[in-house]
Amino acid sequence: MIREATAALLAVPLLLPAAAPVRWELDVMDVPEAHRVSQGENITVAVLDTGVVAEHPEFKGRVSTGPDLIGGGARPGQSYWGAHGTAMASNVLSVAPKARVLSVRVIWDEEDPARERYEQALKNWTETGTADDAYLESQRALAKGIRYAVGQGAEIISMSLGTDEWGAFQPYEEDVAAAVDHALGKGVILLASSGNGGSTSRLDTEANNVVSYPAAYAGVIGVAAMAPGGQRAGFSQVHTYTSISAPGVDIRSALNTGGYEAVHGTSPACALAAGAVALMLSRNPDLSPRQVRDILVRTATKPEDGYTVFLGHGLVNADAAVRAAGVAKGARIEAVPYKGGEYFGKGPVDSPITHPPISRTYMIAGGVGVGVGLLCFAGAFLLIRRRRA
Structure with missing residues (x-):
């Protein structure tokens, strides 16, 4: 999430209005139309983030709090506890107002002193190859959070985070990849922000455009940020793991200290x-992760050039996605009986049981040949011994 003014917004536009009305993100995603059919009833979205201030008036009892898996000493009520997570929970519920949010704390807020200590530990690790066990343990928080959310029955896991927040020691983590596979195997849909390092400005210190996990894990839906004019937001990272895009500039979000502010980033886009996926699953809870992704891709508002690495397959259209979800048949995973012939292809040329008799002529000729060979070997052996004598 970015609170400052964004860099110049790059091209690859969608055919959208240039002006940005109040709550433009909901209008451009056709959320009001989708609400006529679904508002996210009976769906739980796990927000893996910095914690959520559940008492904010925005939530009205719709947020439950899970464990703090990252630690670091921060507590609810402090300015650096739950700033990012509270904003993300409000973004989910702005699209799916009747869904529930499960908050699981797996990363630190930007102002958290623990983040500074972590960055120092990272520097030591870079220079010496060793790091404090407490900070190495922080790398496991995301994997634990995914598994916890699955165990609590969350249908959706929203991860508005990337490599810079949790994976500095090792961007690709085997335990996180295994946790993602576990969640997908349970039918849970996972989404992650594509990253905020996509700026082309040399003055932007975050302009790294590195591959960002967990968005880059197979099976996770990577979400890019779109600007009001329909272009990629200038900070949104550019990679092939981006599946879709959503609004990411001037997004009205709840503050952990009360009230609201406009935020920018691929975080609110995710x-x-x-929230749009929550509307889909509320309409049809039998959808598989692959079906959800396919529907989002098929119903998205497409860029002029079709798929691009800037905006993926296009902007999420909540109304079209919900309607498509309503008529989709739930996926069934089962063995399909084989209805073909007795053999694959043409089968064996001869019978697998009988074969023609072996020719006696070949057997006699082979035996004679072996006998002659043995005699020659014996004669050569005797000649060599006589010469030595």
Whole structure:
């Protein structure tokens, strides 16, 4: 999430209005139309983030709090506890107002002193190859959070985070990849922000455009950020793991200290997309992760050039996605009986049981040949011994 003014917004536009009305993100995603059919009833979205201030008036009892898996000493009520997570929870619920949010704390807020200590530990690790066990343990928080959310029955996991927040020691983590596979195997839909390092400005210190996990894990829906004019937001990272895009500029979000502010980033884009998925699953809870992704891709508002690495397959259209979800048949995973012939292809040329008799002529000729060979070997052996004598 970015609170400052964004860099110049790049091209690859969608055919959208240039002006940005109040709550433009909901209008451009056709959320009001989708609400006529679904508002996210009976769906739980796990927000893996910095914690959520559940008492904010925005939530009205719709947020439950899970464990703090990252630690670090921060507590609810402090300015650096739950700033990012509270904003993301409000973005999810702005799209799916009747869904529930499960908050699981797996990363630190930007102002958290624990983040500074972590960055120092990272520097030591870079220079010496060793790091404090407490900070190495922080790398496991995301994997634990995914498994916890699955165990609690969450249908959707929203991860508005990336490599810079949790994976600095090792961007690709085997335990996180295994947790993602576990969640997908349970039918849980996972979404992650594509990252905020996509700026082309040399003055932007975050302009790294590195591959960002968990968005880059197979099976996770990577979400890019779109600007009001329909272009990629200038900070949104550019990679092939981006599946779709959602609004990511001037997004009205709840503050952990009360009230609201406008935020920017692929973080709110991911949370808004997760809300749209909640609408889909409320309409049809039998959808598989692959079906959800396919519907989002098929119903998205497409860029002029079709798929691009800037905006993926296009902007999430909540109304079209919900309607498509309503008529889709739930996926069934089962063995399909084989209805073909007795053999694959043409089968064996001869019978697998009988074969023609072996020719006696070949057997006699082979035996004679072996006998002659043995005699020659014996004669050569005797000649060599006589010469030595």
